Amino acid sequence: MAKNPELDDFRVPYIDEGKKAAKFALSDFDPGVKPFSTGSKDGDRDRLAAIGAQLNNLQERLHAQRVRRVLLVLQGMDTSGKDGTIRAVFRDVDPLGLHIVPFKAPSVIEAAHDFLWRVHAQAPAAGELTIFNRSHYEDVLVPRVLREIDADECARRYRQIREFEALLVDSGTTIIKCMLHISKDEQRRRLQARIDDPTKHWKFDVADLDARKLWDRYQGAYQDALAATSTDYAPWYVIPADSKTHRNVMVGELLLRAFEGLKLEYPPAKDSLKGLKIE
Template identity: 60%
Template structure:
C-alpha cells in the first residue's frame, strides 16, 4: 500500500481528472480486510496520540473536505473512534453567524486550531471561503486569488508554530453521490441526513469540481500537503486516511517526555 500517489505538494500541473475516485491504492482487497486494517492501524495511532498528548509541544490539524456525501462524518467515526477523547476534537464549520461575518473569514477558524498536544479535525474548514463563495459568485476571481494567498500564509504560520497539517480531499464521483443521496431517501433511518439543499448544490457539480481543483492547486505545499483520497469506497477511504495519519504522525517523531530528575528516588507512602 502506498499513499505517495495521493499526496499533492505543488499544484502547477494538478488536475482532478487525473485521480480516479473509484481507485483503491490502499485497500487490502476486501471490505472486511479493510476494516481489520483500520482496527490494526487504530492501535498504532492510539499510541502515537498518547505520545503527542504527553509531549504537549506539538499539534496536529486534519482538514476534511469533499463534495456532499463524500464521507466526512463517516471518516471521523470510522478512523478516530479509538482515539482518546481528551486529546482529540472535531469541529464542523457551518454557515457563518452574524458575529463571525463581522470579522475576517479566518477569525473563526483560528479560534479552533489545536492546542499543544491536541488533534483537531476540521469537518469542512476555511476552504469553504474559496469554494461555495466562489461557486455562487459571492466573491470574484481577484478576491479568491487573495484568499488563496492568505490561506497559504495562515497555514505557514500554523506550521512554523508547531502545527502539522494534513488536508484530505475526499474524492467521490457524481454517480456515487447520486447513489448515496438515493440511499438517504430510501432508508428511514437515514432521513435525518438528507437535506434538500444537497440537491440544489448537486446542480453545481462541475463548478465545485473546478473550485476544488483550483483551491488544491493554489494551496498545496510540502509543509501543508493535500491528499486526494479516492472515496467511492467507504472502507478504502478509511484505510487510506488511517495510513496517511500513521505516516504523518510517525514523521512527527513523537516520544514520551523524559521522566523528572530524581523520579526513581521518590517513594509513595
C-alpha cells in the first residue's frame, strides 16, 4: 500500500469478460488497515462530523435542484456494519430527500418477477439520495453460494446489473458502491458480542452462523461479482471495515467526493419573490 493512499487505491478494476486484462483479488485488501484514519477514534469522529456537515449542505442543494440523483450501495458479510455506517455517516444529514432501502429476501410476488423488478422501483428519484442496505447484488451472491444458479445464469445477471446501472447513470444518477470488507476473526468477535450481551440478542440470527460456514464461498462470490460489475460509471470500492470508525470515515469521504463532483448549486432566485413582504 502506498504511504499516502488515495481513495482510488481501493477501487476495484473492471475485468472485461472478453479481454480479462485487469486483475483483482479480494484477499489483496487487508480488512484491518486504517489508511484514512486520523490516528485516533476521537479524531475520526471529529472528521466524520465535519464530513456530515458538508454532506448535509450538499444534499440540501441536491434536493432543492431535483435534477440529479445519488445512489449509495452498501454490501458486506454479516456484522460488517451496514446499519452502523448509515447511522454514523448520515447522523447530521437532513432526512428530507434521504431514502434508505433495506433489502431482504424477495417476497413471493417479487420472486415471481425478474430479480431487478423490485430494485428499480427503489432507485432514487430526482433530488434524492438513496442508500441500499444490501441490494440487487444479493440476488447474484446468495444464489451462487447456495448453488441455486449456474455459471451461465451468474454471467447473465452480471451483464443485466451492468446494463441496469448504466440506465440509472444515463438518467442522471451517480452510483457509489462500497463493499464493507471485514475479516473472519472480527466477524467472530462481533457475533460473540451479540450473544454475550442480552440487549443485543435481537440482532443475532442463527442463520448468520450458516453463512459463516460458507465464508470462503462468499469471499469468492464477492470477488467475482465486484470484478464483473465495477465499471467506470458505477465503480466498486473495497472498504477495510475491521475498524468501525475508519469504515465510517472512508465511506463518508467517498460520498463527499462524489457530491462535490456534481457541482451542486441552489436553484436560481425567483424574480417573482423579489421585494415581496409578508403582512
